[in-house]
Amino acid sequence: MCLISQAEVQSFIERCMIAVGTKPHHARSLAEVLVEGDRRGHYSHGLNRMDMYVKDIKTGICAKDGEPVIEKESAATALVDGKNLLGPVVGNFCMDLAIKKAKEVGIGWVVAHGSNHYGIAGYYAMQALKENMIGMSFTNTSPLVVPTRGKECTLGTNPISVAAPAKHGDSFVLDMATSAVALGKIELHDRRGDSIPEGWGCDPQGKLTTDPGRVLKGGGLLPIGGSEATGGYKGYGLGMMVEVFCGILAGAEYSRNVRKWKETNRVANLGQCFVAINPENFAPGFSDRMSDLLSIQRGLDPSDPDSPVLAAGDPERANMAKCEAMGGISYHLNVVNFMVSAGAVRDKWPHFAFGVRKHWQ
């Protein structure tokens, strides 16, 4: 493991992206989302994925030039063409627009087509917290989830994020895939030779399996709830709901038409949805009630004394506090080495951009 300051990771990602031709302000947007993913402990959506964005820009499958464009607009809604720009560029544009509308009429509901992977969904939802608003964000993604009773992947892990402000900077931040778990968790168990709990995935025949290898080879992830008996059809319904808000409402790719995971030979054309809701337009005292709601849950007597009851966003808050205390983000050395080597492909890239602060193991 090694510890790298947030500013150094940010700058490294920016420089790598600029080196392949990304506009500096687009590179900054992407770096901010990825660093936030790492700070929150979602390493699968941080530096770890930088090579994918580098490749997208390098091959031209993702656009370098231009800005998102509003195609249709009302006081409370907008349809945006993301112009195939980097996901975070589209996401920031849309979320800013949603917040602007929510300031005026209490809500902004903005959907985009022509977008790309945008990192953690929570990043956009959380932008609304700065304005004391509720924020939401949804995106469709490559098909990895098998609908209840089926055996083919026709939905992505389609995340739902909802952030709501409480008092003194506290907040509720839900940021969840509508699959039982992320693909990365299955891969991790497979690499370690461990079995997976029943309810995470199915085999190529659509049968529940505890063998991660069968999930990865022709099977798929299960929706939240697992089997039909334990309520998996609800997770399937939620994945469909996200698709309605994203691919269907925006007129982007949807369902099994979304390009496959790690397929980069065609434009992604993802659909995404961004919402801001202004509590000022509803009952007074919103943040007081939010704080009380969070206190009720956090103050519960836990079933296991060593595992306190948490609210959505608390594990991420703990990870950020850890980063703060250590003065940086800790990465596996091989992630850093891989990214540095990816960065060394072209001469003008930073050869060893990282100032490794601390080194252990």
Add this chain to the structure above:
Amino acid sequence: MCLISQAEVQSFIERCMIAVGTKPHHARSLAEVLVEGDRRGHYSHGLNRMDMYVKDIKTGICAKDGEPVIEKESAATALVDGKNLLGPVVGNFCMDLAIKKAKEVGIGWVVAHGSNHYGIAGYYAMQALKENMIGMSFTNTSPLVVPTRGKECTLGTNPISVAAPAKHGDSFVLDMATSAVALGKIELHDRRGDSIPEGWGCDPQGKLTTDPGRVLKGGGLLPIGGSEATGGYKGYGLGMMVEVFCGILAGAEYSRNVRKWKETNRVANLGQCFVAINPENFAPGFSDRMSDLLSIQRGLDPSDPDSPVLAAGDPERANMAKCEAMGGISYHLNVVNFMVSAGAVRDKWPHFAFGVRKHWQ
């Protein structure tokens, strides 16, 4: 079992409610929601619950007079005081308002405090389908769900409903509790002496149990996803999201402050949320894409040839077709007898309102 025509059930509920002093148009609203619950096969939210509404009006815990009032309004949002009227009266008022706003500015987001049980959440979401819009509805409910890691019920089964129109009257209708299952399912297993699948409920110590008796006596329902390992914290987060949209945004009761299930000695003051989204404000061709999305899922090769892949709302559609073919709704005789006896409490009530069409077993 006996078969009763829809019109007769509707009329029976209306007359029973009017007999205890409900305004005729309020009684009609309630009856419509309950009959729709039964037609869709959600018998726990239909005639079966009429006695609860009768009691609420009879004891005066629910208001007979007045209409809901808009307290605060923008072009796209509204805060409504339900004036402690019957849930369906508040629900219809709010959903109509949301649809009106969505016609003007593309979206209407309306929340109400001072409401009561409103039947199936899907009823309100589906009102938007008539206008070719997406509809959503959420309500908080009495605490029955134990948050992940806890052992006390601090959240209701807080349902999420989302309806989206496809072509030729087809639609996607998600209408789901954020608990793994409804309380009624646990009660049914308990009465039969059956065990329940792991992931439905926990005992008073917050440990997962397959004994329905332990869930009912001091335990609680689990959020969708079941245990923490299988993603129960996601269901917990969704239940909290519904609470944010309802009790918190509306300034109603929330979390464990909501009166207990079947407690009727104080006003419910539920919080509810109603949303309409106009696809016309987004990409053209919405209903074509919706139909295609539904076709993709329904057309999948099923894992078990006898269990076709469905879309949310399909089981209910099948139930409605069955009612249509039979010419009425089939009820257990004891439900009918109980309701008729409940209806006979006062002289002016209809003594035997039901024209029982067909009788079997």
